[in-house]
Amino acid sequence: MLAYLVRRSAYGLFVVLGVIFFLFVLFFTVASPDDIARQAVGPKAMPEVIQQWKVNHGYHLPVWPGAGHLSDNLLVDHVQRMIAMDFGKSDADGVVIWERIRQGMWPSFFLTLPMFVIGMVASILTSLFVAFFRETYLDRWVVALSVLAMSIPTLLYIIFGQFIVGTLLRWFPVSGFDADPAVILRFLTLPVLIGVVSGLGSSVRFFRTVFLEEIHRDYVRTARAKGASEMRVMFYHVLRNSLVPILTQVVMEIPFLFTGSLLLEAGFGIPGLGAATFEAISANDFSTLRAMVFLGSLMFIVGQVLTDIGYTLVDPRIRLDA
Amino acid sequence: MMELSNSPSAQAMLSNGIVVSLLALGGLAARAVLRNELWRAAFARVLGLRRWSIVVLSLYVAVALLDSVVWVGGSMQSEDQVASFEARSVIDRLFVDTTEKGYSAPMARVEFYDKSPLLHPQRHLLGTNILGQDVLYVTLKGARVALLIGGLTSLITIPLALFFGMTAGYFGRRWDDLVFFVMSTLASMPGILLLIVLIMVLGKSTVSVCVALGVTSWVGFCRLSRGETLKLREMDYVSAARSLGVSHGKILLRHILPNLMHLVIITFVLLFSGLVLAEATLAWLGIGVDGSWGQMIAVAKDELSRDPVVWWNIVPAGAALFGLLLSVNLIGDALRDVLDPRTWGSQD
Amino acid sequence: MGIINTLHCCRVKGATWLAVIPGEPGAGSGEGPPGGICRPWVSNPRALRKDAHGPLGETWGSSPRATKQVFGFRLARDSFGPVVTSPWARAAKAVAVLLCCSQIGCSNNPYPDAHDQQKVLYLPFATPPKTLDPAISYGTADTVVTNKVFDTLLEYHYVKRPYELVPSMARTIPSAQRLQDGGVRYRFELHPDMWFEGDPCFSLSGQSAGPDGLPRRRVTAADFVFEIQRVADPLLASQVVETFARLRGFSEFRKRLDERRRDPAFARLRVEQQYRAAGEFEGARALDDHTLEITLTEAYPQILYWFAMPVTTPVPWEAAAYYTGENGRPPLTEYTVSTGPYVLTSYDKQARMVLSRNPQWWGLQHEREHLFPDVTGLPEVGDLLASVGKSLPFVDRIEYRREQESIPAFSKFLQGYYDMSGISRESFDKVVREGGLSEEMKQKGMSLSRSVEPGVYYIAFNLEDAVVGSKAGDRSRLLRQAMSLVIDVKEYLRLFANGRGVPAHSPIPPGLFGYDAAYKNPFRTPNLERARALLVEAGYPGGIDPSTKQPLHLTFDVADTTAEGQVRYMFWVNQWRKLGLNVELAATNYNQFYAKMLKGSYQIYTWGWMADYPDPENFMFLLTTKMAHSVSGGPNNANFKNAEFDALFEQMRNRDNDAERARLIKAMLAILERERPWIELFYPEDYALVHGWLKNVRTVGLSTVCTAKYYDLDAAARARARAAWNKPIYWPAWLVLAALVLSIVPAVLTYRRERS
Numbered sequence A: 001m002l003a004y005l006v007r008r009s010a011y012g013l014f015v016v017l018g019v020i021f022f023l024f025v026l027f028f029t030v031a032s033p034d035d036i037a038r039q040a041v042g043p044k045a046m047p048e049v050i051q052q053w054k055v056n057h058g059y060h061l062p063v064w065p066g067a068g069h070l071s072d073n074l075l076v077d078h079v080q081r082m083i084a085m086d087f088g089k090s091d092a093d094g095v096v097i098w099e100r101i102r103q104g105m106w107p108s109f110f111l112t113l114p115m116f117v118i119g120m121v122a123s124i125l126t127s128l129f130v131a132f133f134r135e136t137y138l139d140r141w142v143v144a145l146s147v148l149a150m151s152i153p154t155l156l157y158i159i160f161g162q163f164i165v166g167t168l169l170r171w172f173p174v175s176g177f178d179a180d181p182a183v184i185l186r187f188l189t190l191p192v193l194i195g196v197v198s199g200l201g202s203s204v205r206f207f208r209t210v211f212l213e214e215i216h217r218d219y220v221r222t223a224r225a226k227g228a229s230e231m232r233v234m235f236y237h238v239l240r241n242s243l244v245p246i247l248t249q250v251v252m253e254i255p256f257l258f259t260g261s262l263l264l265e266a267g268f269g270i271p272g273l274g275a276a277t278f279e280a281i282s283a284n285d286f287s288t289l290r291a292m293v294f295l296g297s298l299m300f301i302v303g304q305v306l307t308d309i310g311y312t313l314v315d316p317r318i319r320l321d322a
Numbered sequence B: 001m002m003e004l005s006n007s008p009s010a011q012a013m014l015s016n017g018i019v020v021s022l023l024a025l026g027g028l029a030a031r032a033v034l035r036n037e038l039w040r041a042a043f044a045r046v047l048g049l050r051r052w053s054i055v056v057l058s059l060y061v062a063v064a065l066l067d068s069v070v071w072v073g074g075s076m077q078s079e080d081q082v083a084s085f086e087a088r089s090v091i092d093r094l095f096v097d098t099t100e101k102g103y104s105a106p107m108a109r110v111e112f113y114d115k116s117p118l119l120h121p122q123r124h125l126l127g128t129n130i131l132g133q134d135v136l137y138v139t140l141k142g143a144r145v146a147l148l149i150g151g152l153t154s155l156i157t158i159p160l161a162l163f164f165g166m167t168a169g170y171f172g173r174r175w176d177d178l179v180f181f182v183m184s185t186l187a188s189m190p191g192i193l194l195l196i197v198l199i200m201v202l203g204k205s206t207v208s209v210c211v212a213l214g215v216t217s218w219v220g221f222c223r224l225s226r227g228e229t230l231k232l233r234e235m236d237y238v239s240a241a242r243s244l245g246v247s248h249g250k251i252l253l254r255h256i257l258p259n260l261m262h263l264v265i266i267t268f269v270l271l272f273s274g275l276v277l278a279e280a281t282l283a284w285l286g287i288g289v290d291g292s293w294g295q296m297i298a299v300a301k302d303e304l305s306r307d308p309v310v311w312w313n314i315v316p317a318g319a320a321l322f323g324l325l326l327s328v329n330l331i332g333d334a335l336r337d338v339l340d341p342r343t344w345g346s347q348d
Numbered sequence C: 001m002g003i004i005n006t007l008h009c010c011r012v013k014g015a016t017w018l019a020v021i022p023g024e025p026g027a028g029s030g031e032g033p034p035g036g037i038c039r040p041w042v043s044n045p046r047a048l049r050k051d052a053h054g055p056l057g058e059t060w061g062s063s064p065r066a067t068k069q070v071f072g073f074r075l076a077r078d079s080f081g082p083v084v085t086s087p088w089a090r091a092a093k094a095v096a097v098l099l100c101c102s103q104i105g106c107s108n109n110p111y112p113d114a115h116d117q118q119k120v121l122y123l124p125f126a127t128p129p130k131t132l133d134p135a136i137s138y139g140t141a142d143t144v145v146t147n148k149v150f151d152t153l154l155e156y157h158y159v160k161r162p163y164e165l166v167p168s169m170a171r172t173i174p175s176a177q178r179l180q181d182g183g184v185r186y187r188f189e190l191h192p193d194m195w196f197e198g199d200p201c202f203s204l205s206g207q208s209a210g211p212d213g214l215p216r217r218r219v220t221a222a223d224f225v226f227e228i229q230r231v232a233d234p235l236l237a238s239q240v241v242e243t244f245a246r247l248r249g250f251s252e253f254r255k256r257l258d259e260r261r262r263d264p265a266f267a268r269l270r271v272e273q274q275y276r277a278a279g280e281f282e283g284a285r286a287l288d289d290h291t292l293e294i295t296l297t298e299a300y301p302q303i304l305y306w307f308a309m310p311v312t313t314p315v316p317w318e319a320a321a322y323y324t325g326e327n328g329r330p331p332l333t334e335y336t337v338s339t340g341p342y343v344l345t346s347y348d349k350q351a352r353m354v355l356s357r358n359p360q361w362w363g364l365q366h367e368r369e370h371l372f373p374d375v376t377g378l379p380e381v382g383d384l385l386a387s388v389g390k391s392l393p394f395v396d397r398i399e400y401r402r403e404q405e406s407i408p409a410f411s412k413f414l415q416g417y418y419d420m421s422g423i424s425r426e427s428f429d430k431v432v433r434e435g436g437l438s439e440e441m442k443q444k445g446m447s448l449s450r451s452v453e454p455g456v457y458y459i460a461f462n463l464e465d466a467v468v469g470s471k472a473g474d475r476s477r478l479l480r481q482a483m484s485l486v487i488d489v490k491e492y493l494r495l496f497a498n499g500r501g502v503p504a505h506s507p508i509p510p511g512l513f514g515y516d517a518a519y520k521n522p523f524r525t526p527n528l529e530r531a532r533a534l535l536v537e538a539g540y541p542g543g544i545d546p547s548t549k550q551p552l553h554l555t556f557d558v559a560d561t562t563a564e565g566q567v568r569y570m571f572w573v574n575q576w577r578k579l580g581l582n583v584e585l586a587a588t589n590y591n592q593f594y595a596k597m598l599k600g601s602y603q604i605y606t607w608g609w610m611a612d613y614p615d616p617e618n619f620m621f622l623l624t625t626k627m628a629h630s631v632s633g634g635p636n637n638a639n640f641k642n643a644e645f646d647a648l649f650e651q652m653r654n655r656d657n658d659a660e661r662a663r664l665i666k667a668m669l670a671i672l673e674r675e676r677p678w679i680e681l682f683y684p685e686d687y688a689l690v691h692g693w694l695k696n697v698r699t700v701g702l703s704t705v706c707t708a709k710y711y712d713l714d715a716a717a718r719a720r721a722r723a724a725w726n727k728p729i730y731w732p733a734w735l736v737l738a739a740l741v742l743s744i745v746p747a748v749l750t751y752r753r754e755r756s
Helices: A002-030 A033-041 A047-057 A074-083 A095-133 A135-151 A154-168 A183-213 A219-224 A229-241 A244-260 A262-268 A271-284 A286-314 B008-035 B037-047 B051-070 B089-096 B137-170 B173-188 B191-202 B206-233 B236-244 B247-283 B293-305 B314-339 B343-348 C005-010 C045-049 C088-106 C140-149 C200-205 C221-232 C250-258 C273-279 C317-322 C382-388 C406-414 C439-443 C476-483 C488-498 C528-538 C563-577 C590-599 C617-621 C643-652 C659-675 C715-725 C731-754
Strands: B070-072 B088-089 C120-127 C154-156 C165-167 C185-189 C286-287 C291-294 C340-350 C352-357 C397-400 C420-422 C447-452 C455-461 C553-558 C582-587 C604-610 C678-683 C687-689
Touching: A002 A074, A002 B173, A002 B191, A002 C563, A033 C590, A033 C617, A074 A286, A095 A183, A095 A229, A095 A262, A095 A271, A095 A286, A095 B089, A135 C731, A154 A262, A154 B247, A154 B293, A183 A229, A183 A244, A183 A262, A183 C678, A219 A229, A229 A244, A229 C476, A244 C200, A262 B247, A271 A286, A271 B191, A271 B293, A271 C617, A271 C731, A286 B191, B008 B037, B008 B051, B008 B070, B008 B088, B008 C317, B037 B051, B037 B314, B037 C582, B051 B088, B051 B089, B051 B314, B088 C286, B089 B137, B137 B173, B137 B206, B137 B247, B137 B314, B191 B206, B191 C604, B206 B247, B236 B247, B247 B293, B247 B314, B293 B314, B293 C563, C005 C406, C088 C397, C120 C200, C120 C406, C140 C352, C185 C553, C200 C317, C221 C273, C221 C286, C221 C317, C250 C273, C273 C317, C273 C455, C286 C553, C340 C382, C340 C643, C406 C420, C476 C659, C476 C678, C488 C678, C553 C563, C553 C590, C563 C582, C617 C643, C617 C659, C643 C659
Parallel strands: C120 C397, C553 C582, C553 C604
Antiparallel strands: B070 B088, C154 C165, C185 C291, C286 C291, C340 C352, C352 C397, C420 C687, C447 C687, C455 C604, C455 C678
């Protein structure tokens, strides 16, 4: 198994390199170092000011490798620094990027972790509940509600959620964030709630399908015949044996806990990594952007390897020496 | 990106041509389905299960088609002298010369804020927006945009994903590795980011948004078709065909592709709703397609805070979006229940 | 033993909410816990009397219902023996506890309750500052911090309009001293005994500690010179180099510094050592510790306005040497060492910025200079009289919170969590009725503060373009005049700005010399017939281009791709469509827009300009040939090149505000009227809503002015108002919960019936 994991990780690293290269190509097709400089310095600046900025930030090198500068260009520099995880400073305001990541990581985490945990628990419990009450009116209602819930864009959830809960009912502040422990719950409750509710529809549908598939299997009938309680059947037999597809879903989401949810952070004014990424795009801040994407893909690879390990723990039939 | 001729009559011909070819394609597909016993039974079942959803969806399609039949000409209007030189659709002409000066409530006689009398009192079923356009008109036009996004993007995505998935699963080894590598690379980049950067590259036109959405959503179906192809490759009749000397291409087209069609249909329908949702998000971020419901919502979201509330912009757009997504989701679910063998075990 | 069975074995005493677990009704499970520790819950106490036993010796009721496996919630008393709990019971209990707790903690107050009674000013900010370095900062987002922490030699009078300079760190406003060679000299006398805030950077020069334990030192004239040298420094890329190039020797100093830096040994020296080695220049000299001498190469009376902006604040060389961004210290773009009434104590620019009162502020010590100004005799100062003569600042702390969207920011303002706010378009009618506050707002004790800002928004033509530019001669001029005649700004302001704005007839806004309220530009009063006639004269009858037989096609380039922006631009496009002109809106992101500008491939665009300082020269220079984009990359993006206009500008720019200057300006406006490089839209009006507990608020319109030091705050009144306005409404939660429970009950009952 170790050999397999090592191979998998190596492959993953290849993918990350591919991502780095792809990002560089994509970005520099749209923007040139002049554009980055101009966004950073301001529209009223004179050309020599722009040139000076480029020299200060190392953007005066040619972008692509060419005759005479095969190793002295932005592409090579970019790849080298990414491998060394040396993100440097942000182009927009000169802040050290690792600092920015450190600061933004916590708000993102405070938002995505509760959302993930609560969402997972809520959808699994609801799906089990619905699978238990299959073919009754509850089942039909919940399925209908889930499809309904899936058909509403997250955008509308945020708008109406803020309007109803924040403005009309005045339960929580409409937006904002403060890490002070006395007030942090007030700020997080609404975004977490909306995040959970907007994702509940599709999760419940998915888990319900998975559970219903398991419930009709032979071993469940055997267990019931043996006299196991319904609860035991649901939690111990059905849930455990459905873990493989559930695990795929779950573990794949873990890496994105760090990168933050773009929409929720933008809508609720939470200064996390998702918001930082979005600002980097509009400000042409290439250094921050590449750092975020790099981290995102790294996390994705980590997630895939974790999923594979998880499979072996969860399903003894799966062995990773293929 | 693509340099379409700017002349309005050329645009009109293009648009009408697309309508005709779509109708023709639809006719051909319907004929193919009706010929085959199994397909006919399957679709009859779906029709029975989801009658209302199909009716609603057909309404949307009808409105979109009406909005795509365009021609140049017509009388000059006082407020807009340029319009008679542009290619206008049936819907445009139904609502010609209905512009007011600003907001007005549904079926009102006076303008909303300064209470001056309207030019067309009590003619606006859903009121008017800030530029004075009839809200019903703008909402109806959004149907075409939504169907275009969902349909066009799916038309790009699905053949692409099918091609790569089938060939990767069938031929295996190097090609499979390459395809898998590309898929993983794309999948590991955060979707919204990739989307935004792609649109920056390609520009803001409808086609570029569709291409960008396509590039970010083909991975899922590619994986699915690759998995299915891997299974199908081991089937007896495939090995039989190989031993008989049938070429790879024929095997792919004759044996594997038909067995993937049910997945294609299901994915098409479900992808459709996902894409329309994604476009709504893009509209909120400022890079959506002009005239879409997502854009209407993005513009109108602040109007909920006006006093008195201006609700007639966001509610029709939201309801139209919701209606489309709901009917498509319901139909997709029914299709999946009927066509996908993996869900047959848990049938009601 | 499975997980479920372990959970079975926990007890809860005295629970008021319990759930019954579905369990096997009889023998044969074989998986129960060993001997009698857990017992199933008994639903019917009477059932206990019957003598039923389970397989493990538990006491069960005989009625099958008592041992039914059900899902559901029931109340149970604990008195008949140990009761069993299940995961459902514990979950229910947890939910109940959470609900109770949330009732206590449910509040929409974004600040800790402990701060309720403190004299703190809460304000929102939308864009984070780009940089706090005074030599580089040039945007309105930066001035939020820089105008409060950086003090300058001069400042604007808080109330007097037209704007008037008053001395601040300087003792008096110096008068211009004409020199033999055409130059002009100003001599500033500084107050003695002004200190920088205590900061670890002063350990570099071995200063002793001040009252807060950190080393500090006095402000000298050399610190002002150091800052001007920093502006000259090519490495810092300051944006105001053009202005300061008027200082004698400034550009030469810049070149010298650049040349000497090529020597690596020189480049390794500390910054202030480099400046000293490059040699001082005559333009900015410190004659002694308290005298600063500025020498200009030519007359430029507006230089005094620049000494009221943070770009000329004193900067200690120790700060530049210490805060370089290395060794774990922040760079000067993220850190301030300042002399102002407030100091920056907390800076998380993505979320929160805190400014605290500076106890070492020099203004506290000069009892006669830095009190609230004497405003008696000026118009509309009733609310300020109570503060006249009192020591500034009044507020202890200013807290800024990031608000990217205007609606949530305004909601929080209405709830009392911000003290001041602009008014968004959507909320305007709720707030303002017929030019004054609405009843609802008056009842909340608010007041409205409004003023016209010294700025102008305009639509401009690219005069290098083939169709709309000067190459096409009279034809394009008539076209521009026609397009200008059809633009109705009043309607635009009504729809998009609630009427906030003054329609503009010239580039010079009110409050500045040269503005004439009675002047009406004949091409800025909408007249559709005349516009149509002009188009016929221009050779585009009905808007049709005779060469293509189609409506004339023009492009309107904008750098804003958002949907909200597009609605605004479509308004202008629709107005031109009335003439029959097919104007296409080309919205791109900023990069592509700028690329178009560079290439010159744009026809019509829209822009705005806010005054740096209140002088008409700051607006008129935007239309001179020297500043044309195609000539020098300057801000004259309309590429307006008119020799007559340039000649008049040269005469007018350095004059004092006399009758001759007014005449020159009138002549320049007449040229603009005819040539129409710009379609002047409006001067923006700033409306600010102020809560009743915030006093002494005036809007100044120039972002570099620190107004916060004059504000006063009644914290107790604010706490009372917040409590009254923010009572949460709880009943919907209970309703939803009840609905959920009710919807489950029939299923539960059905289940019980079915499985029996």
